[in-house]
Amino acid sequence: MVADAPNGNDITRTGFDPGAEWFAALHEEPNGIDSLTLQTHTSETAAVAEICGGFDNDPHRMLDILRQVQERYCWISPQAMRVIADLTGLTPIAVEGVASFYSFLSLSLRGRVTIRLCDDIIDRFSGLGAITEAFETGLGIKVGGTSANGAFSLEFTPCIGLCDQAPAAMVGDVVLTALTPQKASRIAEALKAGQSPEDLVSQRFGDLSPHERAERMVENNIRHAGAVLLGPVAADAGLRNGLDLSPPQIIDTVEASGLRGCGGAGFTTGRKWRMAATEQAERRFVICNADEGEPGTFKDRVLLTERPHLLIEGMTIAARAVGASQGIVYLRGEYVYLRDHIEAVLADRRARGLLGKAILGADGFDFDIRLQMGAGAYICGEEGALISSCEGLPGEPKTRPPYPVTRGYLGFPTVVNNAETFCHAARILDRGARWFSAMGCQGSHGTKLFSVSGDCLNPGIYELPYGQTVQELLEMAGAEDAAAVLVGGPSGTMIGRDTFHRRLCFDDLATGGAVVVFSHRRNILEIVEYYMSFFVHESCGYCTPCRVGNVFLQKAIGKFRDGKANPGDIDYLRDLSSTIIETSRCGLGMTSPNPILSTLENFPLVYSAMVKPTRDRIRDTFDIQSAIDGARKLARRRSHIFDRDFTE
């Protein structure tokens, strides 16, 4: 008989053939109370089976299957996992491995609407505390809780890519920005009164086009449009030019332009394409990385909203260059509000012959794209993890080499590029390599989107040629009292006022686009501690240096903040950081100590001011009174060593 507790993970002990139990349950005669349970189970079973069928029971579409089950039932029940495992031919524990990895999937029952408050440091500095309180009071639940009637869950989530209009929150699949406590209370009231999240955006949400919906919810905040991406763009001119060129010529053009990947690492795009193109293989893939999870980055959000055609055009050109017939846009779960918009663009392009069979009438040029939604995992921005996620696995990085260009998605050569990179490529095919490489500076050609947020008057997107100084960008953004600037997000570099003359380019300050400004009112150690907690949360847990090391770093920073740090702790931070960097498996661990290392270098006084020297070589940082306080209360007596007024 099927009898699992609602929170039971008895899936692990049902052995290798849980499907048998399920079939047995189906064929047993229902009776008494159990018949109700069975009916529920049967209907759930049928519905889950239908969802799986929608994806041809393909285990590689596990993430899509689980997302739909989550959407429908507000959790992934052990029963559902058994059914999925049975139909996709996997073991239940493999399904649970995926379901438990992603933070938007839940193994316990959540509310019908989940409210996710963005818990980025920018949101905290913009009054997240008061907004959290307003939601908690309004909904009658605490963060992490679910209301008794099963209507709402309230939780925190790391950066959702809306730092320029913080504080922000996701309510179901819609996003709400620039929140105030009053607004939060009104939202809570409206939700409790039975309004749908969509109603909060517009009463006629259903009548709006997907693009209009996205614009209603989120401001683009384009502050400076450059020549390449955000200025006027001729539709599909690059693709048409590309059709006149042979694939190697396309690659030559992109290589000659000097275009480098815009996700942060800056690998030469032309070379990447050439490597994938020259690899012997039956199939090849092109994947767009639109999983911008780096806190403070929101440039892809704007590109996806305003230049989706250019993005798809760039992918199509890449497909022609490397000989791929299938592509994937991997959209981060937090950008689910853009899903319909992207789908509409894809459908429109299919209808106009820009995707699908024989694109623009060119015989044999077949290429189509599917949209893969993520489910809330920062690590999936790493290309190996992203590919794992597309394959329906937990988003864990792959061992390198082999690199994705030789063995990527499903083992075939795969080009993974950032959304911005594809847009640039399309423009290069339109205007030529020389036009592009004339912009920017030596080694960093063209323009770059910078997403500026934090303590400045004009947060938003700035498209600038490479090589501008930080100071110039800050002046444009109206950040006069900037005391510290985080370039490239937490895995980048934190610089102080004395180095604002540094240049934004690959040879000086490389960045995926995030520029976060902090004024002198902000506490550097608070910021560092926040970012370390972010990395602790987002570590996939595969390798020990990253999983454990980041926790130790976070604890050590906590000691500094509490004034309990010893002089030796500064060396400890450095030693541990270099161990993590040297021994981690992927880019997350190789960059996660950067908030500490760059502030140690650029703000050394912040640390030394918090260090307590020892007296008589006895540590002041160990507080005997607080250490024995618990025991004093438990034993109901005082210390005859350390309580000075102690009498028998």
Added chain:
Amino acid sequence: MSEPPRARIATASLAGCFGCHMAILDMDERLIELTKLVEIDRSPLTDIKSFTRRADIGIIEGGCCNEENVHVLRDFRRNCDVLIALGQCAIMGGLPAMRNAIMHSDEPLRECLEEAFISGRNIRNTTHNIPNDPALPLLLDEVYACSEVVEIDYQIPGCAPSGDIIFDTLSRLLTGRFRGFGRDMIKFD
């Protein structure tokens, strides 16, 4: 000619199992050689309970789990020129520090004591009380490594360290030739 002055050594066992003191005896006949260089002051080996005068080297076994450990350790720091943490408990907290793993509890100490004396499996405690004699030192909120309470000059690793590594370290320290451990000394498998 009179003998050269011998170095004074003091030892103490805090939250340990006395295994490290047993390991000191594992130096075997080399102890005789060593006693030509040192005299032992305050130590469980001599049963001297407090410092008679300043010592050159203090050797600490075990971490700090109660207030008395802290008191003794601070006393050693004040009275010894060089302080050595001997063995894993002194260095990291060791086995007693397993109780630090009781987290996500409002009263981890109570939880620990209740499991140890009342509710744990295989417990036969007919009084159903947690021992609370006034003579018992108060426990700390968690078990601390010695280096968290005072500055430690040298750490000799092992559980327990071998007689070889203890003899090697002490004899080199006493003759000013200590330059760290050889690889073979700290290879445990």
